Structures are given as C-alpha cells and as structure tokens.
Amino acid sequence: MDQQTLTDDEIVSAVLAGRRQDFEILVQRYSGKIIHFITRMSQDRDEAQSIAQEVFLKIFQNLPYYRKENNFSAFIFKIAKNMTLNWLNREKRTVLFSRLLAWEFNKAPFRQEPPLVSHHEQSERDGDIMRNLRLLPEEQRLALILKVYLEFSYKQIREITGWSIPKIETLISRAKSRLKKNIQLQERSREVVYTARKK
Amino acid sequence: MNCKKVFRLLSIYQDSELNPALERQVESHLRDCHACRSEWEGMQELVGNLKCLQPPAADPYFPTKVMARLPANRAAKFRLLPAITYALVFLTIFLSVFFLQLSYNNTVGAKKPQAATFTAVLLENQDLGLLAVHDNTLALFER
Numbered sequence: 261m262d263q264q265t266l267t268d269d270e271i272v273s274a275v276l277a278g279r280r281q282d283f284e285i286l287v288q289r290y291s292g293k294i295i296h297f298i299t300r301m302s303q304d305r306d307e308a309q310s311i312a313q314e315v316f317l318k319i320f321q322n323l324p325y326y327r328k329e330n331n332f333s334a335f336i337f338k339i340a341k342n343m344t345l346n347w348l349n350r351e352k353r354t355v356l357f358s359r360l361l362a363w364e365f366n367k368a369p370f371r372q373e374p375p376l377v378s379h380h381e382q383s384e385r386d387g388d389i390m391r392n393l394r395l396l397p398e399e400q401r402l403a404l405i406l407k408v409y410l411e412f413s414y415k416q417i418r419e420i421t422g423w424s425i426p427k428i429e430t431l432i433s434r435a436k437s438r439l440k441k442n443i444q445l446q447e448r449s450r451e452v453v454y455t456a457r458k459k
Numbered sequence: 460m461n462c463k464k465v466f467r468l469l470s471i472y473q474d475s476e477l478n479p480a481l482e483r484q485v486e487s488h489l490r491d492c493h494a495c496r497s498e499w500e501g502m503q504e505l506v507g508n509l510k511c512l513q514p515p516a517a518d519p520y521f522p523t524k525v526m527a528r529l530p531a532n533r534a535a536k537f538r539l540l541p542a543i544t545y546a547l548v549f550l551t552i553f554l555s556v557f558f559l560q561l562s563y564n565n566t567v568g569a570k571k572p573q574a575a576t577f578t579a580v581l582l583e584n585q586d587l588g589l590l591a592v593h594d595n596t597l598a599l600f601e602r
C-alpha cells in the first residue's frame with residue numbers, strides 16, 4: 261500500500277508491531293506543523309528544532325499509550341505543548357538566574373532572551389508581531405497560536421489543552437484585543453517619533 | 460443584537476465557530492453598525508498580519524535526525540536473545556573449565572591450582588561481561 265494513504269492509526273499499529281522505520285512517515289507528516297508551533301511559542305527558530313527532536317522522541321516512547329481514535333494530531337500536540345511550556349519555564353528561570361548572577365558580579369548576563377530580528381530577514385511589522393506575541397500571557401498565546409497558525413478548531417484545542425470551550429473563546433478573544441491594541445500603540449508612537457524627527 | 464454582544468462574539472465569528480443562527484445575526488449587525496464594522500476590520504487586519512509570519516523553512520534531514528536518535532529496541536534484545544544466549548554462554552564456560560580441570564588433573568596429578576579462572580565473554584554487541592569462576596565452585600561439579 262502507498263505510504264501516503266495510510267492513516268495515522270494504521271502507521272502507529274505498524275510501528276508498535278515492530279516496524280520502527282514506519283515512524284519516519286509520522287515524523288515527515290507532522291514535523292512541519294510541530295516545528296511551526298514550537299517556533300511560534302518560543303520565538304526561537306534554532307531552539308525549536310532541537311525541542312522538536314525531543315518531542316518526536318517522546319512521542320515514540322509514548323506510542324503504546326496512544327488510544328487509537330483518529331486523533332493522533334491531538335495526542336502529539338499535547339506532548340509538544342507540555343514540552344514547550346516546560347522549556348519556556350526553564351528558560352525563564354535561566355534568564356532570571358543569569359540576570360541575578362550578572363547583577364551580583366556586575367557582568368553581562370550569560371543568557372539573554374533570544375533576539376527577535378536576528379539572523380533571519382524580517383520586516384519591522386513581523387518583528388512587532390513577534391515581540392507582542394511573546395508579551396502575551398502564556399495561556400492566551402497558546403490558544404491563539406493553536407487557532408491562527410495551526411488552524412485547529414476549538415474542539416481540537418480543547419483536546420490538546422484540556423480547557424473548556426468558553427475558556428478557549430475568552431483566551432483567544434482577549435489575545436486578539438490585546439495584540440491589536442499594543443500593535444496600534446507601537447505604530448502610533450513610531451509615527452510620533454518619525455514626525456518629531458522630520459520637524 | 461446590541462453592540463456589546465456583537466463585540467463579544469466577533470472573535471468567535473472570525474474563527475468560524477459560531478452557530479449559523481448567531482452568525483447571521485452578527486452579519487446583519489455588521490452591515491448596519493459602523494462602529495462594530497470598524498472593530499471587525501481591525502480584527503481581520505490583525506489576523507492577516509499574524510498569518511504573514513511564515514513557518515520556518517523545513518530541514519530536509521529532520522526526519523533522519525529523529526530516526527537516528529530513536530532508543531535501541533531494548534525489549535527484543537533482552538527478552539528474546541538472553542534465554543538462549545546466556546544459557547549457552549554459561550554452559551560453554553562451565554564445560555570448558557570442567558574439561559580443562561579434568562585434563563589438568565590427569566596430567567599433573569592430585570594437586571589442584573588455587574588461582575581463579577577468569578573468562579571474558581562477549582555478551583552483547585557492546586557489553587563485555589567478565590566472569591570469574593573460582594576453583595572452589597568448580598569442585599562442587601566434580602563430585
């Protein structure tokens with residue numbers, strides 16, 4: 261049978277029956293989405309690649325616990341979500357610890373938040389969006405990213421996060437309002453600076 | 460439907476998660492209300508801008524990297540092989556040492572060597588097992 265026509269559940273069965281090499285089909289099928297998700301959550305492209313590798317290893321280890329109900333996507337995104345949030349918390353602590361050390365020894369911190377507009381060409385507007393996404397409260401950001409970038413339905417988001425539909429509605433709605441307000445404020449302040457320079 | 464309610468439903472409407480009846484009400488309100496329409500347009504622009512952030516370029520070697528890091532198939536290695544392999548390994552050691560002892564006794568006489576006999580065995584691909592078999596243990600088999 262053609263690999264592309266196999267369902268996720270069929271591939272999982274094959275892997276569990278000993279055809280380990282078939283796991284690669286699942287990696288090919290989902291790595292793009294998983295990496296996109298982690299990149300948007302962490303805003304760090306390089307880290308996202310290595311976190312994604314760990315996520316797929318974890319998925320492989322957890323395959324025996326997957327209950328086949330044609331919701332493999334929710335199963336793996338739940339794992340990706342947990343591991344990314346863990347990484348973010350660890351990173352937050354490291355940045356904080358590094359700042360404390362730097363303050364104590366009067367040196368530059370060894371770890372800083374990753375640069376937003378770094379080695380990848382990005383427009384000013386993209387930079388604004390990324391910065392503002394990062395400033396959103398974690399739950400709002402998670403809900404918005406799952407909706408806007410991964411195009412999951414509210415029901416799928418409920419499966420991944422365990423939140424109720426009303427909570428998801430509220431989180432996404434608040435995230436949008438907040439982003440809209442902040443981006444508008446930034447654009448306005450940039451205009452003010454621009455017109456002030458012109459005078 | 461009043462503006463306050465429409466404001467609350469706008470994001471859900473945008474995500475196409477509203478039931479058809481409410482959807483129609485929101486749409487008819489948006490046609491007539493300038494304030495809500497302007498809010499709606501702002502929201503559409505925002506999501507349009509969000510979608511401009513492209514997914515990162517795919518690394519064609521990513522699946523290969525993951526496959527190379529999968530844990531070794533421990534279950535098969537330790538459950539199927541050992542039953543036969545380890546039994547054979549031990550049997551071989553005991554038999555060979557036993558026959559060595561026999562031939563030693565036959566040629567030299569009654570005095571037994573006191574040194575332990577060490578046997579290195581390659582148990583698995585990477586695992587080198589060192590087995591120490593003392594003569595006192597072997598004496599049990601000789602009786």
Ligand SMILES: [Zn+2]
Pocket residue numbers: 461462463465488492493494495496
């Ligand atoms: Zn209105």
